[in-house]
Amino acid sequence: MIDVCELSKRFGKTVAVDGLTFTVKPGQVTGFLGPNGAGKSTTMRMILGLDAPTAGAVTIDGRAYRSLRQPLHEVGAVLEVRAVHGGRSAYNHLLCLAQSNSIGRRRVEEVLDIVGLRDVARRRVGRFSLGMSQRLGIAAALLGDPPILLCDEPVNGLDPDGILWIRTLLRDLAAEGRTVFVSSHLMSEMALTADHLIVIGRGKLLADASTTEFIRTSSHDYITVRAANPLALAELLRRAGATVHDEPDGDQPALRVAGLGGTAIGDLAAQHGIPVYELTPHQASLEAAYMQLTHDHRDFAAKSEEHVQ
Amino acid sequence: MSTEMNLLQSEWTKLRSVRSTYWTAAVATLASIGYGIGICARTAYNINHGHQDPHGLDATLTSLNGLYIAQVAVGILGVLTISSEYGTGMIRATLCAVPQRRTMLAAKGAVFALATLIGGEILSFTAFGIGQALLASAHVGVSLHDPGALRATIGGGLYLTAVGLLGFGIGALLRHTAGALSAFFAVLFALTAITDLLPTNWRNVVINYLPANAGNQIFNVLRPHDALGPWAGLSVLCLYALAAIIPAALLIERRDA
Numbered sequence: 001m002i003d004v005c006e007l008s009k010r011f012g013k014t015v016a017v018d019g020l021t022f023t024v025k026p027g028q029v030t031g032f033l034g035p036n037g038a039g040k041s042t043t044m045r046m047i048l049g050l051d052a053p054t055a056g057a058v059t060i061d062g063r064a065y066r067s068l069r070q071p072l073h074e075v076g077a078v079l080e081v082r083a084v085h086g087g088r089s090a091y092n093h094l095l096c097l098a099q100s101n102s103i104g105r106r107r108v109e110e111v112l113d114i115v116g117l118r119d120v121a122r123r124r125v126g127r128f129s130l131g132m133s134q135r136l137g138i139a140a141a142l143l144g145d146p147p148i149l150l151c152d153e154p155v156n157g158l159d160p161d162g163i164l165w166i167r168t169l170l171r172d173l174a175a176e177g178r179t180v181f182v183s184s185h186l187m188s189e190m191a192l193t194a195d196h197l198i199v200i201g202r203g204k205l206l207a208d209a210s211t212t213e214f215i216r217t218s219s220h221d222y223i224t225v226r227a228a229n230p231l232a233l234a235e236l237l238r239r240a241g242a243t244v245h246d247e248p249d250g251d252q253p254a255l256r257v258a259g260l261g262g263t264a265i266g267d268l269a270a271q272h273g274i275p276v277y278e279l280t281p282h283q284a285s286l287e288a289a290y291m292q293l294t295h296d297h298r299d300f301a302a303k304s305e306e307h308v309q
Numbered sequence: 310m311s312t313e314m315n316l317l318q319s320e321w322t323k324l325r326s327v328r329s330t331y332w333t334a335a336v337a338t339l340a341s342i343g344y345g346i347g348i349c350a351r352t353a354y355n356i357n358h359g360h361q362d363p364h365g366l367d368a369t370l371t372s373l374n375g376l377y378i379a380q381v382a383v384g385i386l387g388v389l390t391i392s393s394e395y396g397t398g399m400i401r402a403t404l405c406a407v408p409q410r411r412t413m414l415a416a417k418g419a420v421f422a423l424a425t426l427i428g429g430e431i432l433s434f435t436a437f438g439i440g441q442a443l444l445a446s447a448h449v450g451v452s453l454h455d456p457g458a459l460r461a462t463i464g465g466g467l468y469l470t471a472v473g474l475l476g477f478g479i480g481a482l483l484r485h486t487a488g489a490l491s492a493f494f495a496v497l498f499a500l501t502a503i504t505d506l507l508p509t510n511w512r513n514v515v516i517n518y519l520p521a522n523a524g525n526q527i528f529n530v531l532r533p534h535d536a537l538g539p540w541a542g543l544s545v546l547c548l549y550a551l552a553a554i555i556p557a558a559l560l561i562e563r564r565d566a
Contacts, residue, residue, distance in 0.1 A: 051565040083398040092326035100319035
């Protein structure tokens, strides 16, 4: 269990994290979502005692991280890629971390097997691909067989195989009853991995809900309508209580209608003799919900969109 | 095994598993022994051929002259031992594993100091042994039983350790490899040039308190009359190292990693 309470972090004049309060519970994957620059990594670093909060507190099962002795047995963390000395072999990297927490060589061999790096264990880490580096990070996090796992952007830059592997691993670890907290700016990935979502933007909490609840409440279904006389139909639909906009997507002019079902729209058009060519219902995706929620809360919007691609 | 022993073991694994350790050890070995052989052979040749007056020769110091070069390698290793953790990001993994930062710094410093001390003593005694054998051909060699020789030879290893810890302290304080190396060289060498700006009578006093001049008295047998004594000089060098290590140890708990 991770308890974040009124947590704030200021770097000079920049407020990176602004009064965050949430709890991460065991037995499920909790996604930590937000655009780049939203404060996810800073929050993760404060949870791990690497950065000191400007205000507020974080506790791990009731205790501050900095007060834990041999914390690898309690919390495993996958930090941003390459928090390793590139000149060291994978085996020695894991060994020095293991020794500092009284973990034996046998466990080092075990985690190398779990992440599939045994064959390259004696190679220098600097030569590792991004995927291998991520696996090494996960191996380090698993050394102490901890009940709590934190992963900062674990799928960044991975190929589909690697992403699937991490997703399965995280879900399995949560199913064993562990607390799994995963940050990402990739909505689609979190939709597949997380049971619960904590969404932040510009350091502030935007949502703290189960993934299904988040989709249901944060976004609205709508229907794309293409008709012979869109202006007249739009007027009729508005009078019937619908919200009508021009459809921004697609190559032919159309209406985006929310608040009225497909049957009602069709009936209304028929009554007024307007031919309808298309009625396409759209289900809200997590992506859309996320976009809508964070729309006003992004830093460096252009930059983060580049990353989303 | 106690937690502290495990921590020392972990830092030893770190030190022995990167190439920079072996490179700097190789350079220190080549410098202290290779250079020592060269200078002792030349001195013996010059004396045998009447080019040099053996009177007033500090035979011990002559054989330990390579330590002046070896100190550079040891100091660089001291800097890198800690600054490379910050440079590579390894420090975050380290501090996640050992959030008791001052304890981690102490363990890292202790392992580095012990490794340097053992290595330094081996180099110092080897350089003395080979150097004196060469000087003996000109009948100017001394033995460890001669006055000051044993102290100076033990002192050679102590000096390298103290210089290494100065580098370590500066590395821990500045956390940035290039900056820390520059600062290390500035403290060890550039300060001497700066003292030339002082009035001469001040300069002549201050110069004895600069880290290298003070510290290397420990492996001088024939001491210039105004220089610090061997142990006082070594203590002054240690104070420089502490002046870097103490603020680093105070700051490490407060700084974001």
